[in-house]
Amino acid sequence: MSQELSEQEVIRREALEQLRALGIEPYPADLFEVNVKSTEIKEGFKSEGDFQEVSIAGRLMGKRIMGKASFAELMDPHGRIQIYVNRDEICPSEDKTMYNDVFKKLLDIGDFIGIKGHVFKTQVGEISIHVKELKVLSKSLRPLPIVKTDADGGIHDAFVDPEMRYRQRYVDLIVNDHVKETFLKRSKVISTLREFFNSKEYLEVETPILQPIPGGAAARPFITHHNALDIPLYLRIANELYLKRLIVGGFEGVYEFAKDFRNEGMDRTHNPEFTVMEIYVAYKDYNWMMDFTEEMFRKVAMAIHGTLSFEFNGKTIDFSKPFDRVSMYEAILEHTGVDISGMDEDALRKQCQEWHIAVDNSMGRGKMIDAIFGEKCEAHYVQPTFIKDYPIEMSPLSKRHRDNPELTERFELFINGTEFANAYSELNDPIDQMERFQEQLKLGERGDDEAMFIDKDFVRSLEYGMPPTSGLGVGIDRLVMLMTNNTSIQEVLFFPQMRPEKEQKAASDKPQVASSAEAAGEGRELSENEKLVLKNLEGAEKLDLNQLKESVGLSNKQWDKSLKGLREKELIKISKTEEGLFIERV
């Protein structure tokens, strides 16, 4: 039943058949030559005589029919342009089918057409294409939502339901111009980064997504299974350890735009798969990387906004000044008034409890300091700020600080209270690395389910020697959110993860019988409950409604539905008299 077509879908399918009956193939195989973009015409048309022979294709997005002439809107990948269709122009002979039937009746909003003609300006002053030839390129069988903008710029009937927009992103892209804009910017962010790295001769590489040991970050992985090897494999949570192996192998700078996968919660800022850019450069340290990161973020802002200061979520973010650089202990001191640098694990736990920060015994020093920072400090860093020098316990892949062995040479970049980048002077001492992994193992035994695995091959690679290296990871989705002023990650992913749509079961149970006669109403099959009611009515002229209800034994809801159904089909009649409610067959 649910598979029945809506009226509008039926009409379009009929139009499809009529086109074929007229000898017009609605899905032709041959190419249609396009020689211009809508934007080129709009920008380039200066006077009559320009663009005398254009050939352009796109989706029909609006029709305004006025008798023997019409205006319509054509949408190509670049924008919309108005077309003018005159009956006697596209039908020079006596046969006016192409205009009267094909254009006016059989073409619908959403159909792809190709047109040839010349450009002119209407009396109202709109640059339009005067159509001489029109070809059907592809018929659309479902009605598109029609979003209209009025003279004052107000938007009507917008296609706005987030669920439908994400599930049917293709419709969202057709109908909502700003959505396409977001994804064009996303592409621009990525290409800007790529060009920046390539200009420095860093090498773009690809490393495994399926990993036997999910390393390089603290997160819960997805597990899968390889049949031929009969081993578990993990979808990567980071690509760090592989990129560092490549530095060991002798590359001076490598980077990768990577899809990472984390089996954790989903919300406005987290999707199970997301994009991270990681870059590693030999002979550099984290101070150099801070400068590099600043330059990189400025390049992106310039590419997207053409300026270094821009709006995000009602705030002005400014990249023009040097980014602040604050150590983690300083940050906590500044925002709590407490110096935690000398506290051991027990003292920290007490301090956390005092601040009502949830802690448990699985948490080591590192996790607790991270929790304090997250709770007390993070939100304050609206303008870009590097938080640096993290405690060693929370940074097992980062080199010890040159001045303080309790700290590491690590920084994160915060903008608008959110982390955008994470970087280290990479740990290249293989013995220290092995010890750090073992510390992680202990944390794991205490119940920290995010503690890292030991990757022995990675340690082995370090034993061959890795030059001093600095590495950086940037969350691309978050960066795109920042650059497109979106507060939801789903807005910057074409296809955000959604729960699967529920199967419409009734449809597959039955072979599709919905011929148009049945769909029309009278002949529609009775439901089981409706049949039951009719059966109980048999042999009686007229029954008391409540008696019948009792003898049928349906739930109130089902009873009500069945009666409504039968009444619609005009099989029963219900009458109310002074004696009560009565039901009879018609």
Added chain:
RNA sequence: GAUCUGAUAGCUCAGCUGGUAGAGCAUCUCCCUUUUAAGGAGAGGGUCCAGGGUUCGAGCCCCUGUCAGAUCACCA
């Protein structure tokens, strides 16, 4: 994971105290040769998310479920 909100025509949304489901756009028919949110006249279109309950009677009240959104928690 918790709380709140929502689900009605192809789209956007109304729907009063519980009493035969409404509007605009879209669709269909007719008129109209430079319109532009085109216009005029008429018509059709609904599993009110699903299931149960209360009631003579539920789109509306109650319960359960599904899906989504927001906030919070968790999490890099």
